Amino acid sequence: xxxxxxxxxxxxxxxxxxxxxxxxxxxxxxxxxxxxxxxxxxxxxxxxxxxxxxxxxxxxxxxxxxxxxxxxxxxxxxxxxxxxxxxxxxxxxxxxxxxxxxxxxxxxxxxxxxxxxxxxxxxxxxxxx
Amino acid sequence: xxxxxxxxxxxxxxxxxxxxxxxxxxxxxxxxxxxxxxxxxxxxxxxxxxxxxxxxxxxxxxxxxxxxxxxxxxxxxxxxxxxxxxxxxxxxxxxxxxxxxxxxxxxxxxxxxxxxxxxxxxxxxxxxxxxxxxxxxxxxxxxxxxxxxxxxxxxxxxxxxxxxxxxxxxxxxxxxxxxxxxxxxxxxxxxxxxxxxxxxxxxxxxxxxxxxxxxxxxxxxxxxxxxxxxxxxxxxxxxxxxxxxxxxxxxxxxxxxxxxxxxxxxxxxxxxxxxxxxxxxxxxxxxxxxxxxxxxxxxxxxxxxxxxxxxxxxxxxxxxxxxxxxxxxxxxxxxxxxxxxxxxxxxxxxxxxxxxxxxxxxxxxxxxxxxxxxxxxxxxxxxxxxxxxxxxxxxxxxxxxxxxxxxxxxxxxxxxxxxxxxxxxxxxxxxxxxxxxxxxxxxxxxxxxxxxxxxxxxxxxxxxxxxxxxxxxxxxxxxxxxxxxxxxxxxxxxxxxxxxxxxxxxxxxxxxxxxxxxxxxxxxxxxxxxxxxxxxxxxxxxxxxxxxxx
Numbered sequence: 001x002x003x004x005x006x007x008x009x010x011x012x013x014x015x016x017x018x019x020x021x022x023x024x025x026x027x028x029x030x031x032x033x034x035x036x037x038x039x040x041x042x043x044x045x046x047x048x049x050x051x052x053x054x055x056x057x058x059x060x061x062x063x064x065x066x067x068x069x070x071x072x073x074x075x076x077x078x079x080x081x082x083x084x085x086x087x088x089x090x091x092x093x094x095x096x097x098x099x100x101x102x103x104x105x106x107x108x109x110x111x112x113x114x115x116x117x118x119x120x121x122x123x124x125x126x127x128x129x
Numbered sequence: 130x131x132x133x134x135x136x137x138x139x140x141x142x143x144x145x146x147x148x149x150x151x152x153x154x155x156x157x158x159x160x161x162x163x164x165x166x167x168x169x170x171x172x173x174x175x176x177x178x179x180x181x182x183x184x185x186x187x188x189x190x191x192x193x194x195x196x197x198x199x200x201x202x203x204x205x206x207x208x209x210x211x212x213x214x215x216x217x218x219x220x221x222x223x224x225x226x227x228x229x230x231x232x233x234x235x236x237x238x239x240x241x242x243x244x245x246x247x248x249x250x251x252x253x254x255x256x257x258x259x260x261x262x263x264x265x266x267x268x269x270x271x272x273x274x275x276x277x278x279x280x281x282x283x284x285x286x287x288x289x290x291x292x293x294x295x296x297x298x299x300x301x302x303x304x305x306x307x308x309x310x311x312x313x314x315x316x317x318x319x320x321x322x323x324x325x326x327x328x329x330x331x332x333x334x335x336x337x338x339x340x341x342x343x344x345x346x347x348x349x350x351x352x353x354x355x356x357x358x359x360x361x362x363x364x365x366x367x368x369x370x371x372x373x374x375x376x377x378x379x380x381x382x383x384x385x386x387x388x389x390x391x392x393x394x395x396x397x398x399x400x401x402x403x404x405x406x407x408x409x410x411x412x413x414x415x416x417x418x419x420x421x422x423x424x425x426x427x428x429x430x431x432x433x434x435x436x437x438x439x440x441x442x443x444x445x446x447x448x449x450x451x452x453x454x455x456x457x458x459x460x461x462x463x464x465x466x467x468x469x470x471x472x473x474x475x476x477x478x479x480x481x482x483x484x485x486x487x488x489x490x491x492x493x494x495x496x497x498x499x500x501x502x503x504x505x506x507x508x509x510x511x512x513x514x515x516x517x518x519x520x521x522x523x524x525x526x527x528x529x530x531x532x533x534x535x536x537x538x539x540x541x542x543x544x545x546x547x548x549x550x551x552x553x554x555x556x557x558x559x560x561x562x563x564x565x566x567x568x569x570x571x572x573x574x575x576x577x578x579x580x581x582x583x584x585x586x587x588x589x590x591x592x593x594x595x596x597x598x599x600x601x602x603x604x605x606x607x608x609x610x611x612x613x614x615x616x617x618x619x620x621x622x623x624x625x626x627x628x629x630x631x632x633x634x635x636x637x638x639x640x641x642x643x644x645x646x647x648x649x650x651x652x653x654x655x656x657x658x659x660x661x662x663x664x665x666x667x668x669x670x671x672x673x674x675x676x677x678x679x
Contacts, residue, residue: 004290004579012573030645031420045298056290056578058297058304062630064361064368065642066420069626070304076621076655080551081569086652102566 003111005044007057007074008081013110014040014125015083015096016103017117023128024096026084031066034059036128038068040120044112053111139288140485142295142310148486149271149314152493156198157320161327164192170331178224180387181231187259189328189335190230193266196324198315202226202269204496208388209278210468211459213540215392218459222269222276228387230265232379235404236372237261240435243409252409252433256336257362257369260349263336264356264373267321268380271312273492274500275472280307282473283492285578288485302358309358311493316354325349364425366433367417368632376631376643377403377437377448381624385451394458398451399444406441408634410434418632418640434640436632445643448628449650453657456622461658467543467667470615475530478612482523483512501538505531522608529612543615546676549664572663576618585616591679592672605672614676618664625651 014037018024026033041059048054061068075094078084087093098106107114163169171188178184186194193199202222206212212219237253244252253261273279283289284307296310297303305313315321325346328335338348352362359374361367372379382400389396411431414422418434425432437445459465480488491511495503505527509516519527536542549572558564574580589610596604605613629644629651668676 001287004577006577008573008576030642045294054291055294058294060297060301060303062303062359063301063424064421065630067626067630067644068303069623072626072651073621073623076652079652080655080659081573082565086649105570 002048002052002054005053005055005111007055007059007070008077009110010041010044010055010057010059010112011037011071011074011078012081012083012106013112013114013117014121015078016098016106017114017121018125018128019096019098019103020100020107021118021121023121023125026094026096026128031061034061034067034071036124037071040124043120043123044116047116051112051116138484138486140292140489142292142299144486145292145310145489146314146317148489148493149311150318150320152311153198153315153318153320156201157196157324160196161320161324165327165330168331176227178228178231180383180390181228184227184231185234186230187262187335188332189259190262190266192328192331193263193324194227198270198321199223199226199266201496202272204498205272205274205276206497207276207384208392208459209275210472210537211388211392211462211465213468213537213542214462214464215394215459218388218392220387220391222272225383225387226266226269228383229268229379230262232382232400233261233265233372234258235382235400236377236379236407239404239407240409243407243435244433247409247411249411249433253366253369256338257366259336260352260362261356261369261372261379264353265379267316267353268312268357268373269308270315271308271310273308273311273489274495274497275492277306277308278469278472279476279492281469282476283307283485283489286477286480286485286488289489290578300358300360302360305358312357313354316357317350322346322350361424364428364432365430366435367421367425368435376445376628377407381448381452385448385455388455388459389451392459395454396451397447397454399447403441403444403447406438406444408436408438408441410436410634410640412640416639418642434632434634436634436640437643439633439635442633442643442647445628445631445647446650449625449654452624452628453622453654457658457661461619461622461661463545463548463662463665464542466617466619466665467545468537470617470665470667471533471537471543474612474615475533478526478530478533479508479512481526482514482519487512500534502535503531525606525608526612529609533612541670543613543667544670544673545665546614546668546673547666548662549618551659551661551663572618575616575664576620581616581618585611585614588616588666588676588679589614592676595675595679599675613669613672615667616664617667619662621655622658625654 037059038061044055057070059068059071079086083098084094085097171191173188174186174191175183205222207220207222207225208218237258241252293304296305336349337345339345356362356370356373361370363369385398386396412434417432508527508531553559575584589607592610593607631643632640633643633646634640666676
């Protein structure tokens, strides 16, 4: 049976991999992050057979607006889970809050191997502030 | 008759497309043949709506509304199960459908009046107006019995849960619900095309995108199906599809007000004010927002963008507030969730004895009231299952599903056995890191569609052991407990991102998406909901104390 990966798990995996390589600040300017996560999601889909996983979400962006509702909902959930902090007042920047111990725990529990998260962080998030 | 499946067959989009075609055939072909054979003519009609007053219908709309495809929506309640908690909220998808048509006209009229300020005599012409009104009538045809409640149960099942992702990847759209996917394929089916073709025979110009009849039909079908899944249908007005699916679409304008009104809860949405704050701007391609620019073809003349006046930010806030109040007061009412869980438990129980496709057909072929109080025998007949092929567990599952549906009919509802909070302010360990992170991790585990089963299995086993220790007079078996207990975690409320896409249109400066200007309203709305429980364990009343202790 394939393991289901949820949007929260995928986002937590990416954030954990980012935290472990020392990246902690993000800009939501304006749809740049949506585009990066959409590309990362496409990579996940392309590897779903060999990773024996099945995503139950997409991070596809709206073609006319460039943002992804499911990514933004997952970011809010990550804020509730104290993985990230959205900065007031407009929340256009956020900080990664989880420490290395928690990041390791998320990556160890994820149905997707950490090497995959490391590779997409290198590919899609390497130049992030 | 078939025997129960040993392993759920994986459904593909082709399976859904094929079934949507058969479904459309059963709900349209005989009706259309009858119209054609009798050369039936249709006249304009007016219907009265308790919210919006008189609503005018064109002849083709009367023909579509009178079809079994739309009449079926009279038997599907808009809010699934909410009327068990808010007795007035028994309104149906049919009433909502007519209300959406009214709101489409409301938006189109407003945009056309604004176009006149720029000497544009008819910004949205007759063809697109009629197309959008037809979209309103068909946008909910993909709903099964109990609307989103059955749909959410189906979408969790192995064999079905990959369909939405496949659809999104194939058509390059965001996540779509099963009902939207089904409506999309109904519109693209041959029987629906046959309906449109017959209507063109009666009234050759009701929509005319092309002089070539076949090409015209193709364009009507393509634009209608694209609009219901939120895809562009016009280059000149690139966001025209958002009248059907967008930040302040006709669907929201109707259901935000109708659901609140019927439930008797307050709504902050002032539609006349919102309409007053809509703005349009003619723009050259150069001045269009970048992403829209990338997605439109070259045209002669201006492109037209619509959005909200700079002074209208407050009406977008009202949309956010109305949405949040609907979730806080109605959709996420704990008792509403309890009833939803009972219905979903019945369907999930049947998934163990029926294939995914059979179960989908079951909820599309029976309506709300037919399912309530249905007997085990009728369930088996509806699922085309030979009872002699069922083992004891299978029989128990069917009987339990029938019991749940009977309990619902007579309002013997499950109760909260346990509720999980976002915060525990009186717990001295609340801020202790291990506990805080442990609670978050626990929430994530029980939110996961597969991992929750492991937790539930432990809970069920423990309740079973406790029953034995307490010498309960009529202990439930493990299978019965598995169906009777349910766990539901409550996620983010959807919809905020879509509202925040509305463009703010200053008089002279470039259009700006409201999400880039205002404080993040989605985060604000999430904060508003944060005092609500994050999850529940539900159980029959007589078991609730025991489940709580376990």
